[in-house]
Amino acid sequence: MLEGRNISKYFGGLAALKNVYFKVTKGVIKGLIGPNGAGKTTLFNVIMGVYKPDSGVIKFKGENIIGLKTNQICKRGIGRTFQIVKPFKDLSVWDNVTMGVLFGRRNPPGVKEARDEALMILDFMGLKGKREVLAKNLTLADKKSLEIARALATKPEILLLDEVVAGLNPTETINMIKRIKRIRDELGITILIVEHVMRAVMEISDEIMVLHHGEKIAEGEPCEITRDERVIEAYLGEKYIF
Amino acid sequence: MLWESLLSSIVYGILVGGVYALISMGLALIWGVMDVINLSHGELVLLGGYVAYWLFVLEDLNPLLSLPLAALVVGSIGLIMEKFFVSKIKEAPALNTFLLTYGIGIFIANAILQIWTADYRRVNVSFFLETVSLGPIRVSRGDVLTFSLSFGLIMFTHIILTKTYLGKAIRALTEDRIAAQLMGINDKQVDIIAFVMGSMLAGAAGSLFVSLYYVYPALGGWITAKAFIIVVLSGVGSMSGTILGGVMLGVAESIATTLISASYRELIGFVIFIITLLIKPSGLLGRSSH
Amino acid sequence: MGIFKGKISSFELKTFILVVALAYMLPFMVGFSAYILHVLNLALIISVLSLSWSILVSCGQISFGHAAFFGSGAYVSALLAIDYGVPPPVSILISGVFGALMGAGIGGLCFRLGKLTGPYFALSMLAFAEICRIIVINLGPLTRGPLGIYDIPPFLPVFKFWGLTLDLYRDKVPNYYLLLAVLLFTFLVVRKVRNSRIGFAFKCISQDEDAAETVGVDTFRYKLIAITVSGLFAAVSGAFYAHYTHYMEPSHAYSVSWTLLPVVSSLFGGINLLSGPIFGCLIIWCTDEFLFTELLTRGHELLLGALLVIIVIYMPDGFMIKVKELLTSISKGGKAEAVTENVLPRGEEELC
Numbered sequence: 001m002l003e004g005r006n007i008s009k010y011f012g013g014l015a016a017l018k019n020v021y022f023k024v025t026k027g028v029i030k031g032l033i034g035p036n037g038a039g040k041t042t043l044f045n046v047i048m049g050v051y052k053p054d055s056g057v058i059k060f061k062g063e064n065i066i067g068l069k070t071n072q073i074c075k076r077g078i079g080r081t082f083q084i085v086k087p088f089k090d091l092s093v094w095d096n097v098t099m100g101v102l103f104g105r106r107n108p109p110g111v112k113e114a115r116d117e118a119l120m121i122l123d124f125m126g127l128k129g130k131r132e133v134l135a136k137n138l139t140l141a142d143k144k145s146l147e148i149a150r151a152l153a154t155k156p157e158i159l160l161l162d163e164v165v166a167g168l169n170p171t172e173t174i175n176m177i178k179r180i181k182r183i184r185d186e187l188g189i190t191i192l193i194v195e196h197v198m199r200a201v202m203e204i205s206d207e208i209m210v211l212h213h214g215e216k217i218a219e220g221e222p223c224e225i226t227r228d229e230r231v232i233e234a235y236l237g238e239k240y241i242f
Numbered sequence: 243m244l245w246e247s248l249l250s251s252i253v254y255g256i257l258v259g260g261v262y263a264l265i266s267m268g269l270a271l272i273w274g275v276m277d278v279i280n281l282s283h284g285e286l287v288l289l290g291g292y293v294a295y296w297l298f299v300l301e302d303l304n305p306l307l308s309l310p311l312a313a314l315v316v317g318s319i320g321l322i323m324e325k326f327f328v329s330k331i332k333e334a335p336a337l338n339t340f341l342l343t344y345g346i347g348i349f350i351a352n353a354i355l356q357i358w359t360a361d362y363r364r365v366n367v368s369f370f371l372e373t374v375s376l377g378p379i380r381v382s383r384g385d386v387l388t389f390s391l392s393f394g395l396i397m398f399t400h401i402i403l404t405k406t407y408l409g410k411a412i413r414a415l416t417e418d419r420i421a422a423q424l425m426g427i428n429d430k431q432v433d434i435i436a437f438v439m440g441s442m443l444a445g446a447a448g449s450l451f452v453s454l455y456y457v458y459p460a461l462g463g464w465i466t467a468k469a470f471i472i473v474v475l476s477g478v479g480s481m482s483g484t485i486l487g488g489v490m491l492g493v494a495e496s497i498a499t500t501l502i503s504a505s506y507r508e509l510i511g512f513v514i515f516i517i518t519l520l521i522k523p524s525g526l527l528g529r530s531s532h
Numbered sequence: 533m534g535i536f537k538g539k540i541s542s543f544e545l546k547t548f549i550l551v552v553a554l555a556y557m558l559p560f561m562v563g564f565s566a567y568i569l570h571v572l573n574l575a576l577i578i579s580v581l582s583l584s585w586s587i588l589v590s591c592g593q594i595s596f597g598h599a600a601f602f603g604s605g606a607y608v609s610a611l612l613a614i615d616y617g618v619p620p621p622v623s624i625l626i627s628g629v630f631g632a633l634m635g636a637g638i639g640g641l642c643f644r645l646g647k648l649t650g651p652y653f654a655l656s657m658l659a660f661a662e663i664c665r666i667i668v669i670n671l672g673p674l675t676r677g678p679l680g681i682y683d684i685p686p687f688l689p690v691f692k693f694w695g696l697t698l699d700l701y702r703d704k705v706p707n708y709y710l711l712l713a714v715l716l717f718t719f720l721v722v723r724k725v726r727n728s729r730i731g732f733a734f735k736c737i738s739q740d741e742d743a744a745e746t747v748g749v750d751t752f753r754y755k756l757i758a759i760t761v762s763g764l765f766a767a768v769s770g771a772f773y774a775h776y777t778h779y780m781e782p783s784h785a786y787s788v789s790w791t792l793l794p795v796v797s798s799l800f801g802g803i804n805l806l807s808g809p810i811f812g813c814l815i816i817w818c819t820d821e822f823l824f825t826e827l828l829t830r831g832h833e834l835l836l837g838a839l840l841v842i843i844v845i846y847m848p849d850g851f852m853i854k855v856k857e858l859l860t861s862i863s864k865g866g867k868a869e870a871v872t873e874n875v876l877p878r879g880e881e882e883l884c
Contacts, residue, residue, distance in 0.1 A: 048746065074748040082746075088739035098536060099736050102729060104748035111536050154748055279651050330845050337594055338844050340651055341795065344596065345840030348792060352834030360830070459831075463658065463788075470655060509666040512659045519656050520646035 001026040001190055002047070002078070002158055007056035009039075009046055009214075016042040017053070018214045024158065029184050029191045031205030031222070033198070035234055038211040040194045041083055044160050048080050049073045061157075074104050079156030081147040083163045083194075087135035093146055094131040097121055097153045104154020118153055124187075125149040125179065141172040145179070152183070158190040159183065165200045173197065177204055202226070210234065246378045247500055253379050255496030256489050260389035261450050263488025264396055265465060266472035268443030270484060271399075273473060274416040275436040278328060278339045282347030284465030286441050289350060290316045290448020291457045292358055298365045305365045305453045306391065312449040313442040319350075320441025324434050347462060355459040362456040370453055388450040393485075395446055399439070400481045412436050464511070471515050536732070543863050551807075555712055559705050569704035575817040576711040577772045578793055580718050582801075582809035584765035585794035589803050590726060591758035592738030594650070596791055597657030598766050600638075600664045601631045603785030605767025606774035607668060607675060610684040613775070620687040624771040631767020632760045639759035643752050649741070658791070665786035680781025687775040707776065714772065715810065718765055723806050730757055792833060793817070796840045802850020811852055 002024040009017040016039045024030050032040050045051045047058060049070045058065050065073055074080075088096050097118040102108050109117065122128045125145045130138065135146060144164045151159055161180070165173050177200055183189050195201040201208065202222045209219040212234040218225055225231055269283045280286075290312040297308040323346060331338050370384030403409035411432050414422040423429050451457065451465075472491055476483030491514065498510040562568045585598050609627035612618040618626070642648045642656055668675045675681075688706055725731055733754040736744035745751050770790075774780045793816065794809070801812020816839070824832040843850075 050742075069750070069752075070745040071748045071750045074746060080746050082743070086740045086743040086746075088736055088743065090739060091735065095536065099732060099744075099749075100747045102732060103736070103744075115536060150743075150747055327841060327845060331848075334844075334848060337650065338848060340594070340654065341799065342841055342844040344795070345837045345844065348788070348833055348837030349841065350837075352828075352831035352837060355831035356828070356834065460788075464662075467655065467659060474652075505670050506666070509663060509670075512663045512666070515659045516641075516656055516663070519648060519652055520641060 002058070002060050002192070004043075004047070004058045005056055007043070007046060007053050007058065009042055009051055009053045015214045017046065017211075020056075020211070020214070020216050022209060022216070022219075024190060024192050026190055027184070027188065028206040029180070029193065029204050031201040031208040032192060032194045032211065033196075033201055033208060033225075034211035037213075038234075039214040040211055041162060042214075043211070044080060044162055044194065047073075047160065048078065071103075074154055074156075075106050077155070077157035078160065079104070079151030079154050079158070080160040081144070081151055081162055081164060083166075085140070085143045085147055087138070087143055087146050087150070089136035090134060092132050092134055093127055093138070093142075093149075094118055094122065096135050096146055097149045100150040100153025104156075121149050121152050124182075125152070126175070141168050141176070144168070144176070148179070148183075152187070152189075156189060158192065161191060161193040161195075163194055163196060165195055165197045173200060176200075180204055248497065250379050250381070251496040251500040252493055253381055254385065255493030257381060257385040257389040257492070258454070258496065259489030259492025260392035260396075260485070261447060261454065261488075262468055262472060262492055263485045264392040264443060264450070265447040266469040266476075266488060267396055267399060267481075267484050268440035268447065269466075269469040270473045270476075271412070271443070272437055272440040275412055276328070276433050277336065278343065279470070280440070281340060281343040281466055282323075282350055282462070283440075283444055283469055284462035284467070285347045285350035285354070286316050286319065286444035287448040287451060287465050287469075288354060288457055288459070288462045289319065290445030291452035292354060292363070292448075293445070294449035294452050295358075295363050295365055295457070298367075304367060305449050306387065309391070309446050309449045313445040316445025316448065317438050317442035320438045320444075321434065323441070324437035328437065329430070329433065347466070351459045351462050358459070360459055362458050363452070364456045365453045367453065384453055388454055391450060392447070395443070396481065396485060399443065402439075403481075408432070408435065467515055468511070471518050475518060543860070547859065552716070556709075559708055564705060566704050569708055571818060571821045572814075573704060573707050573711050573776065574773070574821075575814050576708070576715050577769055577776060578797075578817055579715050579810045579813040580769040580772070581766055581790065582794040582797045582813040583715075583718050583722050584762045584769065586798045586803055586809040587722060587725070587765070588758050588762040589798065590731070590738060591734040591755055592741070593755065593758065594654045595657040595762075596654045596795075597659070597661035598762075598794055599786045599788065599790035600657065600661040601634060601763045601766035602770035602773070602790040603661070603668070603782070603787075604634060604664055605631045605770030606780050606785050607681075607770075608767070609771035610681050610774045610780050611675065613685050614681065614683070620685055620775050624687065624768060624775065627771040628764045628768040631770075632764035634767070635759040635761075635763020636756060638763075639756040643755045643759075661786050661791065665782050668782045668785070675782075678782055680779060680784070681774075682779055684774050684778045684780060686778070687772065711772065711776075714768075718768075719806070719810065722765075725761065726806060730754060734758060789833065792836055792840075793820075796836050796843070798850075799840065799843050799848070800850055802852040804849065805852050805856065808850050808852045812850065 004020060004022045007017050007020045008015065020043065032043070034040055042051065046053045049065070049068050049072070053066065060076060060078065065076065068076070088099065094115070098114050101114040101117050102111070108114065119128065119131065122131055125148060127142065127145055127149060130142060135143065138146060148161065148164060164180070165176050168176060180191060180193070181204060184191055193201065193205070205222055207220065208222055208225045210217050210225060210231050217230045217234060218228045265287055269280060272278055272280050293312040293315050294305040294308045297303040297311060298305055327342060327346065328339060331342060367384070370387065371382055373380045373382050374386065403413060411422070411427045412435070414425065414427055415429055415432055419429060468491060472484065472487040475490065476487035494514055495511055498514070502510060558572070559569060581598065581602055584601070585595065588595050605627040608630045609620070609623040612623035612626060613620050638657070638660055642653050646652070646656070648656060669678045688710065726734065733744070733749045736747070736749050737751050737754060741751055770785070793813065797813035797816040798809040799812070800816055801808030801810065803809070820832060820836060824835045828834060
């Protein structure tokens with residue numbers, strides 16, 4: 001469904017991504033992990049058209065999406081959340097999600113239908129009760145849920161989640177993991193997830209790929225990854241426990 | 243003939259660039275530490291210029307001697323600005339401080355208009371106007387003197403910033419405010435000091451400026467624009483970048499004025515401004531600004 | 533209380549009708565004083581300018597150079613009317629088109645080529661205004677240079693019949709109603725825009741540009757729309773000003789005032805309210821005219837600058853918010869409206 005070949009991105013002389021190849025097949029939850037500065041968020045930004053890669057192609061449903069603007073990529077069916085949450089602060093939760101319905105689709109409905117649909121999504125994400133609250137007044141966990149809800153509102157076929165579990169407490173983490181699974185199982189949306197919390201990413205991912213210094217060093221099922229020599233080496237000195 | 247005038251204009255541009263660099267250093271200091279783009283910076287420079295002008299007219303004081311006084315006066319204005327206005331809206335969105343300093347700039351410009359009228363003022367010291375010849379190049383003594391003084395002041399500030407505890411605190415805040423706070427730096431105090439230092443630099447630059455150019459109340463915005471463009475060119479907090487940026491702007495202006503009709507002289511400056519912004523929004527010469 | 537309001541509420545409608553009725557009766561209330569009406573007429577013209585500035589702000593962009601549109605609109609319309617005999621109503625419309633094109637051009641440069649945001653955009657607008665001024669001064673043959681243009685024809689005709697002249701221009705009252713209509717029209721257009729898809733996109737962009745782009749808002753397109761519409765109305769405002777005052781010269785057409793006034797009035801009135809810039813402008817303009825210029829004959833902008841400082845520090849949301857709260861509480865029988873904010877505990881601030 002989403003496939004990238006030979007993707008390289010340099011900032012000055014520094015390589016953030018070096019000849020990265022990746023493939024996300026329809027219907028899977030794919031984890032993307034790697035130590036700090038491995039290039040995970042850069043990869044997201046390249047996919048979303050925020051940065052133009054120095055080389056490589058990215059194909060979404062067989063079509064090259066490099067050179068498209070972020071908003072066009074969104075309308076093609078790729079949704080995204082931010083590591084540092086970026087809700088529309090002064091808008092209510094409901095309005096935030098309605099914006100996604102109104103702008104993120106190729107054939108957007110009218111305002112009334114958009115609001116109804118937004119409400120369904122809020123219900124799905126467990127935010128229905130807080131729909132009138134201004135986004136800036138939400139807790140971090142709710143802000144992260146809101147970001148996902150807003151991305152879902154654009155009717156994506158694939159969702160890129162950037163650290164949606166990091167910073168949440170254990171209960172919130174469990175809820176979030178459940179929701180992510182439901183997004184795939186019930187809505188049939190493919191997911192590519194960047195996550196630092198290893199327990200979470202091991203639990204939900206069908207496949208995992210590991211980036212280190214901008215290079216892909218491993219790819220496979222979670223249990224394979226945990227045994228991979230290069231992965232353990234890359235993480236050595238970091239505090240993650242497998 | 244063209245070559246000679248071109249060469250002279252390059253040298254002149256370099257000399258003027260020194261004062262530009264000094265002006266922009268104050269702006270960059272405040273911008274870097276507090277993330278405040280002080281839009282009244284040009285007016286502070288003007289104020290320094292008028293103080294020097296007054297001391298010259300009333301007390302017959304050479305502008306080079308009145309420089310510390312101008313710096314002191316403008317520095318205290320900066321102190322008032324920081325303490326009573328800018329610090330009040332630290333938490334507000336960045337554009338609010340921007341609007342605030344815009345308002346202060348308008349206030350100062352019109353206060354200058356009240357006190358000194360809209361007439362063009364300049365300090366004319368005959369010693370400054372004499373030209374010195376270096377082969378084909380001819381420059382005035384004033385230009386050389388102000389350049390050397392600007393350079394000296396920039397170096398002095400640089401030494402303060404790199405060698406003293408205070409300077410290190412200022413640079414730490416520029417790098418990462420939260421980390422600096424955690425290291426026990428009193429950021430509020432440093433903010434005030436940085437703002438006052440930036441204002442003093444503006445005042446000092448003003449007293450040099452007034453011996454080179456005519457000043458009038460509406461000139462402030464134009465000075466701010468120049469300082470802004472130099473900071474954009476050089477990045478916040480790079481001394482060599484600031485000097486290079488100032489000199490580049492000075493030379494570009496001076497060459498363009500020599501080659502293109504004088505009636506479009508002012509236009510050239512603004513066109514350079516727009517082109518710089520459009521082509522390179524941040525940090526051409528140094529590390530990128532915020 | 534989302535931003536997607538359905539129909540206009542009866543309360544809003546009532547307030548609107550009341551305000552328009554008051555505005556209609558104002559000439560009677562000031563006893564048809566020519567001086568007061570003259571000041572009011574100018575206030576109405578500048579209100580259009582303030583509204584145009586606030587369109588750009590609603591899209592998250594601050595301009596420090598609306599004088600560029602205002603002055604150019606004034607010049608285009610005046611020159612068309614004098615040198616080419618275009619009737620003022622038509623020349624004003626053409627100047628609006630000119631302002632829109634200028635906005636689109638500047639928008640294309642700043643938002644596409646330069647990707648300028650925040651202070652960078654604000655200051656380039658300032659530079660554009662200066663560039664316009666210098667060009668107008670130097671294009672002597674076309675613009676009459678620094679001395680300016682005299683005898684710009686009025687936009688209201690002078691009728692002559694049976695030896696009688698009915699000079700609609702000299703009489704300030706017809707001007708007042710015409711300008712009031714222009715302002716109302718502008719207000720309704722701006723309202724329509726801000727309550728449409730375009731307005732919602734503006735809202736997203738002003739909140740967070742990256743997030744807006746990620747949910748599918750074509751930020752460049754909408755910013756371009758904002759500056760185009762803004763340029764249009766600012767130029768129209770300038771054109772009316774030129775025809776109303778008869779005289780235009782470069783340093784007045786591109787004066788800092790035309791940037792400062794919209795900024796101060798919009799902030800004073802409140803930029804989150806549609807009517808904020810209008811009421812803000814009416815009050816600021818009249819205060820400036822009746823009080824500030826009396827206090828300080830030269831440099832009355834000093835007090836405007838001071839006012840801006842006070843507003844930014846003490847009431848960044850503008851005074852109209854307070855008025856609206858007051859009116860709402862009165863209309864609800866003293867019961868304050870339930871506020872949806874702060875129902876829940878505040879979210880923890882993220883450190884990352």
